[in-house]
Amino acid sequence: MAMVLCWLVVLSLVSNSKNKKNRIVVTALASSSSSSSKATTTTTTTIPNLLEISNQALAYASVHGIQMECTTDDDDTSDLLLYQCAPISLLPNAYPKWAFEKAKRLAQPLNCMVDSIARHPTFLSKTLRTVSETDPFTAHLLSLYERIYHSNEEEVNYAKIADSMGIQRSDYMLTKSTSSDGEKKCLLKQVELNTIASSFAGLSVQVSNLHRYLVTSYSKTLDPFKTHNQQQVLPFTEEEGENDEDDGVPSNPALDCLPNAMALAHQRYCQRFHDNNDNTTEKNVVVLFVVQEGETNTVDQRMLEFALATQNIPVVRLSLQEIYKRAVLRMEDGALLLQGKGTNDIDAIQEVALVYFRAGYAPTDYPSEQEWEARSVLERSRATKCPNLGYHLAGTKKVQQTLARPGQLAQFTKKQTGRTRN
Numbered sequence: 001m002a003m004v005l006c007w008l009v010v011l012s013l014v015s016n017s018k019n020k021k022n023r024i025v026v027t028a029l030a031s032s033s034s035s036s037s038k039a040t041t042t043t044t045t046t047i048p049n050l051l052e053i054s055n056q057a058l059a060y061a062s063v064h065g066i067q068m069e070c071t072t073d074d075d076d077t078s079d080l081l082l083y084q085c086a087p088i089s090l091l092p093n094a095y096p097k098w099a100f101e102k103a104k105r106l107a108q109p110l111n112c113m114v115d116s117i118a119r120h121p122t123f124l125s126k127t128l129r130t131v132s133e134t135d136p137f138t139a140h141l142l143s144l145y146e147r148i149y150h151s152n153e154e155e156v157n158y159a160k161i162a163d164s165m166g167i168q169r170s171d172y173m174l175t176k177s178t179s180s181d182g183e184k185k186c187l188l189k190q191v192e193l194n195t196i197a198s199s200f201a202g203l204s205v206q207v208s209n210l211h212r213y214l215v216t217s218y219s220k221t222l223d224p225f226k227t228h229n230q231q232q233v234l235p236f237t238e239e240e241g242e243n244d245e246d247d248g249v250p251s252n253p254a255l256d257c258l259p260n261a262m263a264l265a266h267q268r269y270c271q272r273f274h275d276n277n278d279n280t281t282e283k284n285v286v287v288l289f290v291v292q293e294g295e296t297n298t299v300d301q302r303m304l305e306f307a308l309a310t311q312n313i314p315v316v317r318l319s320l321q322e323i324y325k326r327a328v329l330r331m332e333d334g335a336l337l338l339q340g341k342g343t344n345d346i347d348a349i350q351e352v353a354l355v356y357f358r359a360g361y362a363p364t365d366y367p368s369e370q371e372w373e374a375r376s377v378l379e380r381s382r383a384t385k386c387p388n389l390g391y392h393l394a395g396t397k398k399v400q401q402t403l404a405r406p407g408q409l410a411q412f413t414k415k416q417t418g419r420t421r422n
Helices: 050-063 097-118 121-134 136-149 201-217 219-231 254-273 298-309 320-326 369-380 389-394 397-403
Strands: 002-016 021-034 041-043 067-070 082-085 169-178 184-194 285-290 315-318 327-330 335-338 350-357 384-386
Touching (some): 050 082, 067 298, 097 169, 097 389, 121 389, 136 369, 136 389, 184 397, 201 254, 201 298, 254 285, 254 384, 285 298, 315 320, 320 369, 327 369
Parallel strands (some): 285 315, 285 350, 350 384
Antiparallel strands (some): 002 021, 067 082, 327 335
């Protein structure tokens, strides 16, 4: 069984520390690799006007915010926010339409599966117990999950009445295989499922728009590249359907769907716990972005933040250490409050409707017990969590390994009628 990586042209803006200038690095490659010990082969093709196309891409990226924060050693600018072009693929890869549509169809059942797993403490505890014996990070997460969501230690448990929200990302690759009778197939294979801090929803929308602009503007120039690209995938018999016509770069609605989902969670929280006509109260009900200190992928996050701002929903960005210092759980009703005036023009006390994790998924996010205490306060509140601890644990590699074993997946993909989802 061989796996082919389709043509990829990588464009990056690299800082030169010696002369403080930027240089463009453009690399074009295509490689095929096999599970055997055969050497990897590499082929190349020539793209006319590559530097011109690259410069157009850089200009487009700058105008449309395809950027990341960067650091500098210059003391005079150390307090300023500086940005550079994010590493991006210069051109899109050919991808069979049937596989793309299948991946989209799988999104909802996979989301439902994660929700079912998160509500199955016996499965999670059994699956992760052996990992917890050797991994303190997993052990701490599992202990919090069991204590907060599936024990009766606390007389009043606000976490159990809180809504749950999932923003999940499945990663796929195409696998080429040849059967014993010589039939060639191209199969869609899931690499992993991310259930916490699933990033690049914002930047990927702009990259899709960039790709669409380039392949439209340089259609004739890029025809040889596109032909070679398609030959890496399309000669193989597809799992279903016939070869599709080139439909171009599909639209990506993530920057509409994700902020709208967050806005809905915010609205539902206000409906559940506040008088929906009290605008004075609602302006103090915020969405909390849990972020890493020193984060560079802030533009991707800010795109979601500014989309929420258009719906008059304020966002507060805090690290777990900052949350430890500012967050308070109001014990009489489970409200999560932030003390101290924020950067928005709202009152000193802010109530959190939705906790959106862009941090908290790695051991390095918890350098002390204070960060763990902050995570505990967030989870124990009535605020909606995206994700909660159950969703977080459902996305661990050990759980995904277990689900790949025969008979494991069916228990989480059955409809109410008892039939298994396709």
